[in-house]
Amino acid sequence: xxxQPIGRxxxxxxxxxxxxxxxxxxxxxxxxxLASLTALGVxxxxxxxxxxxxxxxxxxxxxxxxxxxxxxxxxxxxxxxxGVLVCSTLIALPLAWLLTRSDLPLRRWLVxxxxxxxxxxxxxxxxxxxxxxxxxxxxxxxxxLNCPRPSGYWGALGVLTLFGFSYLFLNFWTTLSGLDPxxxxxxxxLGLRPWAVFWRVIWPQLQPALYAGGLLxxxxxxGDFGVVSLMRxxxxxxxxxxxxxxxxxxxxxxxxxxxxxxxxxAALVLEARLMRNVRLARVGxxxxxxxxxxxxxxxxxxxxxxxxxxxxxxSLVVPLGTVMYWLTRHAVSSGGLLExxxxxxxxAGPAALLAVLLALPLAYLGVxxxxxxxxxxxxxAYLGYxxxxxxxxxxxxxxxxxxxPLLYQTLTLLVIALALHFLAEAIxxxxxxxxxxxxxxxxxxxxxxxxxxxxxxxxxxxxxxxxLVSSLALVFLSSLKELPISFLLSPVGFDTLAKRxxxxxxxAMFAEAAPYALGIxxxxxxxxxxxxxxERR
Amino acid sequence: MKTKHIAAGLAALALxxxxxxxxxxxxxxxxxxxxxxSGLVDPIVKAFEKDTGIKINxxxxxxxxxxxxxxxxxxxxxxDVFWVxxxxxxxxxxxxxxxQKLPAALLKRPAEFVPKxxxxxxxxxxxxxxxFNPKTVKDSDLPTGVLEMPKLVKFKGxxxxxxxxxxxxxxxxxxxKVHGENKARQWLLDMKKLEPKSYAxxxxxxxxxxxGEIDVALTNHYYIQKIIAGVREGEFEGTAEEKETATQPQxxxxxxxxxxxxxxxxLELVTGAGILKTSKNAxxxxxxxxxxxxxxxxxxxxxxxxxxxxxxFALPKTLLPxxxxxxxxxxxxxxxxSDLNGTLKLLRDVGVL
Numbered sequence: 001x002x003x004q005p006i007g008r009x010x011x012x013x014x015x016x017x018x019x020x021x022x023x024x025x026x027x028x029x030x031x032x033x034l035a036s037l038t039a040l041g042v043x044x045x046x047x048x049x050x051x052x053x054x055x056x057x058x059x060x061x062x063x064x065x066x067x068x069x070x071x072x073x074x075x076x077x078x079x080x081x082x083g084v085l086v087c088s089t090l091i092a093l094p095l096a097w098l099l100t101r102s103d104l105p106l107r108r109w110l111v112x113x114x115x116x117x118x119x120x121x122x123x124x125x126x127x128x129x130x131x132x133x134x135x136x137x138x139x140x141x142x143x144x145l146n147c148p149r150p151s152g153y154w155g156a157l158g159v160l161t162l163f164g165f166s167y168l169f170l171n172f173w174t175t176l177s178g179l180d181p182x183x184x185x186x187x188x189x190l191g192l193r194p195w196a197v198f199w200r201v202i203w204p205q206l207q208p209a210l211y212a213g214g215l216l217x218x219x220x221x222x223g224d225f226g227v228v229s230l231m232r233x234x235x236x237x238x239x240x241x242x243x244x245x246x247x248x249x250x251x252x253x254x255x256x257x258x259x260x261x262x263x264x265x266a267a268l269v270l271e272a273r274l275m276r277n278v279r280l281a282r283v284g285x286x287x288x289x290x291x292x293x294x295x296x297x298x299x300x301x302x303x304x305x306x307x308x309x310x311x312x313x314x315s316l317v318v319p320l321g322t323v324m325y326w327l328t329r330h331a332v333s334s335g336g337l338l339e340x341x342x343x344x345x346x347x348a349g350p351a352a353l354l355a356v357l358l359a360l361p362l363a364y365l366g367v368x369x370x371x372x373x374x375x376x377x378x379x380x381a382y383l384g385y386x387x388x389x390x391x392x393x394x395x396x397x398x399x400x401x402x403x404x405p406l407l408y409q410t411l412t413l414l415v416i417a418l419a420l421h422f423l424a425e426a427i428x429x430x431x432x433x434x435x436x437x438x439x440x441x442x443x444x445x446x447x448x449x450x451x452x453x454x455x456x457x458x459x460x461x462x463x464x465x466x467x468l469v470s471s472l473a474l475v476f477l478s479s480l481k482e483l484p485i486s487f488l489l490s491p492v493g494f495d496t497l498a499k500r501x502x503x504x505x506x507x508a509m510f511a512e513a514a515p516y517a518l519g520i521x522x523x524x525x526x527x528x529x530x531x532x533x534x535e536r537r
Numbered sequence: 538m539k540t541k542h543i544a545a546g547l548a549a550l551a552l553x554x555x556x557x558x559x560x561x562x563x564x565x566x567x568x569x570x571x572x573x574x575s576g577l578v579d580p581i582v583k584a585f586e587k588d589t590g591i592k593i594n595x596x597x598x599x600x601x602x603x604x605x606x607x608x609x610x611x612x613x614x615x616x617d618v619f620w621v622x623x624x625x626x627x628x629x630x631x632x633x634x635x636x637q638k639l640p641a642a643l644l645k646r647p648a649e650f651v652p653k654x655x656x657x658x659x660x661x662x663x664x665x666x667x668x669f670n671p672k673t674v675k676d677s678d679l680p681t682g683v684l685e686m687p688k689l690v691k692f693k694g695x696x697x698x699x700x701x702x703x704x705x706x707x708x709x710x711x712x713x714k715v716h717g718e719n720k721a722r723q724w725l726l727d728m729k730k731l732e733p734k735s736y737a738x739x740x741x742x743x744x745x746x747x748x749g750e751i752d753v754a755l756t757n758h759y760y761i762q763k764i765i766a767g768v769r770e771g772e773f774e775g776t777a778e779e780k781e782t783a784t785q786p787q788x789x790x791x792x793x794x795x796x797x798x799x800x801x802x803x804l805e806l807v808t809g810a811g812i813l814k815t816s817k818n819a820x821x822x823x824x825x826x827x828x829x830x831x832x833x834x835x836x837x838x839x840x841x842x843x844x845x846x847x848x849x850f851a852l853p854k855t856l857l858p859x860x861x862x863x864x865x866x867x868x869x870x871x872x873x874x875s876d877l878n879g880t881l882k883l884l885r886d887v888g889v890l
Contacts, residue, residue, distance in 0.1 A: 063882070063885075064885075067885065069885070069888065127741075130741065130744055130745070130748070131744060133748065134745075134747070134748020134749055134750060135747075135748055135749040136747050136748060136749075137747075137748055149745070149748055149750060151750075229701070229737035230737055230741055232734060232735055232736065232737070238701075241701070242701055242881075242890055244601050244602070244605065245599060245600075245601035245602075245701070246601070246701060246703065246706060246877070246881060246890075247877065247878065247881050248600075248601055248604050248605070248625075248626065248629050248877070250605050250608065250609075390602055390605070393602075393606075394605055394606065394609050397606055397609040397610060398609045401609070401610060401611075401613045405613060408613075408615075409615065484602060487596070487597060487598040487599075487602060488596075488598060488602060488603075488606050492568055492594035492595065492596050492615070493594045493595060493596075495575075499575070499597060500575065502574070503574040503575030503576050503579075503597060504574070504575070504576045505740075506574045506576075506738070506740070507574050507576045507577060507740075507763075507841075508740040508760070508763060508764075509576045512576060
């Protein structure tokens, strides 16, 4: 009996629900059509890559693809991926637990520590880390301490973890806040110790959050170029970057991009296998009540606050402090700041909304009507996330000019491309939230004579609201930071904060870049603040 | 359904935004794709708009991304001018038929570096140099020829280079053309024994030198110049407000080492621009003329610290006179730098890329 985690028992009781659902409801065709259309949009870049890939000459192709160096890069990539996932979980999970389940002082404000690192663009974070450290670095100038410079594997691991753990944190935090504590109560009443309750009851229920967040973070690491290049650690995306940028070549870069997508495909299959049979909705009657708060001793609270302070120091204080330092070195007239900020919001806002609207049917199908086709549709969204953004942008240049030239270089196209690229970020939180909504509630509503659509809007939507808001925030933050797609697809002369930052930092004009970097962080903080205030209700 | 309303609202919003943006582009305008970053281009564009009343729409990006986009756009490209940040890219674009032939009057403006093809004009020049940390390295420690660089065994592990960066690759191409494939390969293999650190950009590399990570680095002259200018309280910076801000030295000031005259390690490189074949816009030419005007050339020199291509300037004191810089650099036709694929293959073969 001991080897049987309690979480599993919920699954077997849920399998009854599954059987009944299978016979009772067919996949709504309108929903399926909408989801298929979205998936098609995501697959366009793949089509483009295949189109370009067929133009390759076999001999050159062999030279570029069959290199032991690629294997080495692949090994580096996987090593980094694993490291970042483990380290991020080690930060995100305790943090999320402390902020939802303990009486830690200031815990409502400390949620910012978990979310705000997402507002720092990775390349800015990495640059700031480098500028802050070493002899003559900002830290030494301000405090006299000579900090070692991050570089290589550990540097990349550290920076990617610090600016990426929020993906996992958001998922854990959302799930932990929404968990029904009656299972834990039952486990406790059966005599399980707190640790056992965690491992056998809570941890299994955190799995969708872990997989969804881990998948995003993983794909983020797979595709990252900015951070690893600054840390001088070479991964697979390095090879793709070289091919596009050094060789001015689209054809072989397409091959490398396809290889990266195969890698992503493997990750998706793995995640799908892990997720199979996870069924976590409440099946009992009544509403979930608030969870029990764990009281911390003063020393436990002090230790926790100290560790959180350390994380905040590395992921927020160092980069923001460095940016502030740059700012003080130059009195910069920032007339373009307001316009760039407005443009950033004008692109990121609609992109986030559109991504959430497109993600809803996909996630809903995947959770409520599990079948190979709905799973396939849902997974397709992740391919858009894993497509190297430059390739995705070129695909949209190509297809829009071929079919709808009027759309080219309009805000509309930029918004669509961003939404499709970041669709995967929107799906995770929605999916996790849907897992927590019992299908019975919808069925009850329908039993009372409400149409499926109305049942969804009146019953399910309010319950997954938290997930929707997380999705919205994630896509918004990512769109705000995004560069390659914005560069190629935005209307000519459309200046955004991220573009400005890049334009200045690439010429080492850090002081000029600083106000724009702060602009991104400020907008993101306001957004995060709004989300968190809503959460508190 | 609610979602439909939101979707319709969104679509309307996007449409309005699109229309309002496109209505801007009604007056006389030139569309420029710029591989140079906005920090450098914006001031020049603003000045041009003020002087001529012609609007400039700039699409920024890296040379490579814009070049790829131009290829995808093909005949439908809205671009008039491609302003390129590296010699390799401008030569590649010209070779692949992106540019139209420029009028002789325009080609006569630059004093140096005009390509035989007449498909693009040079806009500024930069030179390959060695950067060193004067606290740990003396200028006399460094060799007179770039081929001797691998002998710097005492700096093993403390040498920096930028294999992914275009100027470095252009230098390797020149090395191959001047000294032959075998010598170039051997040089790379010998350099690798020094365990050089590879940086993603020159800015990052020189920041690493500031932080004490490396002592010697292969770079372009103006990256060092910018750091010197920054340290010397904005002595060479354009605007008055910038001059006022006092800056303190950041770690070590960086030294510049030149090789002997004619050495390939002193390679000259240019940035340039061409007018796209698909453009029928007469104002595009006016823009290029403006870029070669005395006023703009002076601005380029004082803000970016690259060399002008039009003669008759007082250069900042820390720069070599242009004639001296040209005398030092090897004699090489830029068209030869277009053999980028050969260089990439070599860099891959020896395991540098």
